[in-house]
Structure formats: C-alpha cells, structure tokens
Amino acid sequence: MxxxxxxxxxxxxxxxxxxxxxxxxxxxxxxxxxxxxxxxxxxxxxxxxxxxxxxxxxxxxxxxxxxxxxxxxxxxxxxxPDGARQPPPCPHFGVCGGCALQHLADDAYAGWKTARLMAALARAGLDGAADVVAPLVRTPPGSRRRATFAASRGGAGGAVRLGFQVRESHEVVDLTACLVVDPMIVALLPPLRWLLSEALPAGGRALATVTLLDGGLDVLLTGMAPRSLTDHERLARFAEAADLARLSWRQDANAAVEPLLTRRPTCAIFDGVAVAVPPAGFLQPSLAGEAALRAAVVDGIAGATVVADLFCGSGTFALPLLQRGVRVHAIDADAGALAVLSAAGSRLAAAARLDCERRDLFTRPLAAAELAHFAAVVLDPPRAGARAQVAALADCEVPVVVYVSCNPATFARDARLLANGGYRLERVTPVDQFLWSPHLELVAAFRRRAEK
Ligand SMILES: C[S@@+](CC[C@H](N)C(=O)[O-])C[C@H]1O[C@@H](n2cnc3c(N)ncnc32)[C@H](O)[C@@H]1O
Missing domain, CATH: 2.40.50.140 (Nucleic acid-binding proteins)
Incomplete structure (x- = not known):
C-alpha cells in the first residue's frame, strides 16, 4: 500500500x-x-x-x-486541482445525491465511462476486444423521462422538502433545478410541492415518481394515502392545475398501484408502436438512450428471423423487432408488462409473429432444447445479470446472443461464461443514459465460433 x-x-x-x-x-x-x-x-x-x-x-x-x-x-x-476539474453546472451539485461527476470536464467524463467498459471487458478476459468497442453514445442533459422525487416534512410547522436525497443521507434536497431530467418534469416541482405541503403530515415522507409519456405527465405517489373526500378533491385540483395525464398512488413500493385519475390516455411509443405502460412499469430512462439501445440490438441480431427476447419488459425491443419482420418469443416475469406488450402486439398486422411467456428466468432459464428454436437471443436482465440463462446459452448452439446490460460488473461475469462457451464478442456499444452518474449501459453482440 x-x-x-x-x-x-x-x-x-x-x-x-x-x-x-x-x-x-x-x-x-x-x-x-x-x-x-x-x-x-x-x-x-x-x-x-x-x-x-x-x-x-x-x-x-x-x-x-x-x-x-x-x-x-x-x-x-x-x-x-486537476486540469479536468470544471465548475459544476447545477446549483445543487455536491449536496444532491443525484449526480456524482458534474465537476469533471466533458471529455474526461466520457473517457472515464468508456474506461469502465474496458475494465469490465478486461475482467471478463476480453481485453483483446478493444477494436470492437463503439464510441460512447451520449444522451443530452434534460433528456431523462422519469424521476422519483422524495418528499419529507419536518416536525410541526415544518416545510416540505422535495427532490432527490442528499448524498449519503436520507435527508431530502429541496430542488429548484435539475439539469438531468426533462424540463417538463422539473416544472412539476412547484405544484407538487404545493400538493405535498397541503397533504403531507408533520414528520411525513412520500415518493413521487414522475414519467413523461406520450399523452403527458404520469405521476405515481407512494406512501401518501388519500383518505377523505377532501384528499381526493385536492389531488384532482393538483392534476388539473398541473395538467397531468394520469395520477395514481400506492401504499408502499410493494403495494398494488391504484389509479386516482386519468385525464388523457398515456403510452410509451416503441419505434412507432404505442404501449399503455402501467404507472410503475419499467422504461428505458430516455428516448435517446432507448433509440441507441434499439439500434444496437437490431444491428446485433444481424438479420435473424426467429428471436427470443428475454427480460422483454413491455416490448422495448420485441415490438421494433416484430415490426422488422422478426418472429419474437418474448419472456418476462412481470405479468403487467407482458399484458401491455401482448395488447400492443395484438393490434399489429404482425400479431401472429409474437408469443409472450411469463417465466422466472433466474430459476427457470430457457434450456438448450428450447433455445435450439432461435437464430438469435436478446437478453436485457436487471442489474443482477442473468447467470443461469447465460450458462444455458453457453452450452447451446444459438448463433447470435445480444446482451443488453445496465451493470458492467455482472456483464463481465456473464460475458466470460459466453466466451468460455465458444462465443466471440463482435461489437459492444456503451450508452450513457444516466448523465453525470457512475451508471453505464451497453449492448454487446456475441457470435458463436464455428467450433467450440
Ligand atoms: C432492465 S429491464 C429490461 C426490460 C426491457 N427489455 C426494456 O428494455 O424495456 C429488466 C426486465 O427483467 C424482468 N425481470 C426481472 N427479474 C426477472 C426474472 N427473474 N425472470 C424474468 N424476468 C425478470 C423485469 O420485469 C424487467 O422487465
């Protein structure tokens, strides 16, 4: 040392x-x-x-x-100071736990994100693959379409604080600006603060998840139970004043979501296909990032016509693939996500080419005999990665595997398994969807070598 x-x-x-x-x-x-x-x-x-x-x-x-x-x-x-130090553009930087790296100049920041990918490849023993790494895809400030704000109220007479958590603390930063999320979401903070100052009891805490969808703002309140007619009227006034498309609530993060008000239909548009995503349903954090991931996935499957889309969510990749003539078997553990995907698919001329299956891929990964039907497999697991499914893939004959990852550490582990099983990394595209944070997403395309 x-x-x-x-x-x-x-x-x-x-x-x-x-x-x-x-x-x-x-x-x-x-x-x-x-x-x-x-x-x-x-x-x-x-x-x-x-x-x-x-x-x-x-x-x-x-x-x-x-x-x-x-x-x-x-x-x-x-x-x-280092020469790469710059004045952070946001007035809350340093206190707010939302961003970690606004003090790093742009080129050095992009270089660090790419270096994180290279380190993950090195951990996977794929350091020789540097020539297949595409340039980092950037997403612009103000492009995040979803944010979950925390709200807290101090003791008697205390004011409501609304924003992200203070770095390494449970305190809440009272946000007046945010350069990361869409300006329409930032503009909701004052009316949301008004609502919470009327409704949140002394010492109370709540969460507000705000998503910008086609149709407008979708707000999900967590932990703020409307009990009386007055509560409901207040929520309705807030929805009107803020011109929300939809307002829902739930008791806690594990409770069922209850709709309060729908003023306009809301949906996400995946490459031209409208999907009625539920209030807490998974969505890629930005349209620009989603487009970059989709382009890399479409490119990665390299013309395959029968594809398994594992961890498919509401169809971010399944629907665009379907629209490009691909037969898609889409699997996820989330029944709500599969329901909206299936409903969206059923309205398309290509409906017959989409099958949806609810399945826990951690405990019941697709086995070799099932994988044998596919010319390519796309998988986009949660942060934990997809060890069991990748182990099965490593032992099968699927020609192409396209792995979308939001965690370089578990990607490195799973990429090693694929390489050991005879797959060659052909292309990896890093995508920076979480500006000024340490998070990094990527799409990696693997092709089975002629001989294992
Ligand atoms: C990173 S999201 C990707 C969703 C989708 N591909 C997209 O881009 O919108 C991960 C998905 O994995 C699903 N998931 C989590 N654990 C799972 C499991 N054990 N088996 C199957 N799906 C799971 C979640 O429901 C979620 O839809």
Whole structure:
C-alpha cells in the first residue's frame, strides 16, 4: 500500500461499526475514480473513497466512516486541482445525491465511462476486444423521462422538502433545478410541492415518481394515502392545475398501484408502436438512450428471423423487432408488462409473429432444447445479470446472443461464461443514459465460433 497521506493518524475514532476511523485531516493524492465515481486514495490508514475529487488531485480530506474495504472521506480543501476539474453546472451539485461527476470536464467524463467498459471487458478476459468497442453514445442533459422525487416534512410547522436525497443521507434536497431530467418534469416541482405541503403530515415522507409519456405527465405517489373526500378533491385540483395525464398512488413500493385519475390516455411509443405502460412499469430512462439501445440490438441480431427476447419488459425491443419482420418469443416475469406488450402486439398486422411467456428466468432459464428454436437471443436482465440463462446459452448452439446490460460488473461475469462457451464478442456499444452518474449501459453482440 502506498504511503500517500501527509501524516500518519495520531488518533483513531470508532466509526460505530467496529472499524476505527482514521483521525484527520489528511492530505492525499487521488489515484483514480472508483466504480461509484468517488476518487480513491490509497493511504497508510487504508483506502479512502472521496466523493467530488478527481484523479491527480491533491486534496485535504476528513475521514468520516468505514465503507467496504476502506473509509469514506470528505474533501475539506482541494490543494492542487486537476486540469479536468470544471465548475459544476447545477446549483445543487455536491449536496444532491443525484449526480456524482458534474465537476469533471466533458471529455474526461466520457473517457472515464468508456474506461469502465474496458475494465469490465478486461475482467471478463476480453481485453483483446478493444477494436470492437463503439464510441460512447451520449444522451443530452434534460433528456431523462422519469424521476422519483422524495418528499419529507419536518416536525410541526415544518416545510416540505422535495427532490432527490442528499448524498449519503436520507435527508431530502429541496430542488429548484435539475439539469438531468426533462424540463417538463422539473416544472412539476412547484405544484407538487404545493400538493405535498397541503397533504403531507408533520414528520411525513412520500415518493413521487414522475414519467413523461406520450399523452403527458404520469405521476405515481407512494406512501401518501388519500383518505377523505377532501384528499381526493385536492389531488384532482393538483392534476388539473398541473395538467397531468394520469395520477395514481400506492401504499408502499410493494403495494398494488391504484389509479386516482386519468385525464388523457398515456403510452410509451416503441419505434412507432404505442404501449399503455402501467404507472410503475419499467422504461428505458430516455428516448435517446432507448433509440441507441434499439439500434444496437437490431444491428446485433444481424438479420435473424426467429428471436427470443428475454427480460422483454413491455416490448422495448420485441415490438421494433416484430415490426422488422422478426418472429419474437418474448419472456418476462412481470405479468403487467407482458399484458401491455401482448395488447400492443395484438393490434399489429404482425400479431401472429409474437408469443409472450411469463417465466422466472433466474430459476427457470430457457434450456438448450428450447433455445435450439432461435437464430438469435436478446437478453436485457436487471442489474443482477442473468447467470443461469447465460450458462444455458453457453452450452447451446444459438448463433447470435445480444446482451443488453445496465451493470458492467455482472456483464463481465456473464460475458466470460459466453466466451468460455465458444462465443466471440463482435461489437459492444456503451450508452450513457444516466448523465453525470457512475451508471453505464451497453449492448454487446456475441457470435458463436464455428467450433467450440
Ligand atoms: C432492465 S429491464 C429490461 C426490460 C426491457 N427489455 C426494456 O428494455 O424495456 C429488466 C426486465 O427483467 C424482468 N425481470 C426481472 N427479474 C426477472 C426474472 N427473474 N425472470 C424474468 N424476468 C425478470 C423485469 O420485469 C424487467 O422487465
């Protein structure tokens, strides 16, 4: 371990989790950005994770608490800034937990995202594949079509705070601006704050998920039960004043969604096909990102005419493939998503080419005999990846696998399995749908080698 700190800790404090926290302040040099976007310094006291710092910088920091194999530390002073440091464009940056990297200049930011993909490929033993990596697809500021805002009200007489959570805290930032989400969603914050200041009790908390769909804004309130006629009237007034398309609520994240008001039909449009997505249904976070993923998927299946779309959701890829003449077997565990996909598909001339199946692909992945029907498999699993399904794919003869991932770590694990099973990585397209965050999405196209 490098001796990087200005001085050794003379005292240590107990972080409350059995691991003594080094005393500070410490002067350290940032070596790299970690996967979460924090600067990392290796010091005599251990590894420090330092939000809002940049590689190459010398910073004075205060260690705060244990985290994983090290400690979180707060920047007290940037002693020697890196040339890639820039003034963050959002007034809430630094406090708001929504963005991690607005202080990093654009080129360096894009380079870091691409480097994250290269690191994932290296972990998968695919470092030789650099020549198949496409340039990072960027999505512009203000293009996110969904945001979940937290709301909290202090004790008696306390004001409502509405926004994202404060970095590393359960407190709420009272947002006045956000450069990431669509301006129509940001414009909803004042009427939403009015509603919550009328309806949220002292000490109360709630969530508001706002989605911009074709038809307008779709709002889902979580944890704010309308009990009386007055509550319902207030919600109706809010929906009118804010010109919402739809308003729904649920008791908590696991409870059923109850519609309160539909003023206009709402749907997502997947490549020209309207899908009546449910209020909490999965959607790619931006239209631009969705288009980039779709283009890479269509390109990746390389003309295959019979395709399995695994983890299909409401049909982000299934419907565009169907429209391009492909026969699609679409599988997901979510009955609501499959219902709207099936309904949208049934209205198309190509309806007969779409089959939908509800299935848990973690516990019951498609087996080799089932996979044998397909010329290509598209899979877009949740962050956990698709280990069981990929293990089955590695042992089958499907010529093409197109893997859409929102987690480079589980992608690396699954890509290794595919490579071991005889697949060659032909193309990988990184897509930055979560601007200024550490998240990265990608589409990877694999083709089975002639011989395993
Ligand atoms: C990242 S989303 C992708 C959805 C869709 N491909 C899209 O782009 O809109 C992951 C999907 O996996 C589904 N899912 C999660 N766990 C699953 C499981 N164990 N078996 C099958 N589907 C699952 C979710 O319902 C969700 O639709």
């Amino acid at each position: 490098k001796q990087n700190s200005r001085r050794s800790p003379s005292r240590i404090r107990d972080g409350g989790r059995g691991k003594p926290v080094p005393d500070g302040p410490l002067d350290v040099r940032i070596e790299r950005l970690g996967d979460g976007g924090d600067g990392i310094a290796e010091t005599a006291c251990g590894r420090l994770y330092i939000p809002l710092s940049l590689p190459g910088e010398r910073v004075r920091v205060q260690p705060l608490r244990p985290r994983g194999d090290g400690f979180v530390a707060r920047v007290v002073d940037v002693l020697v």
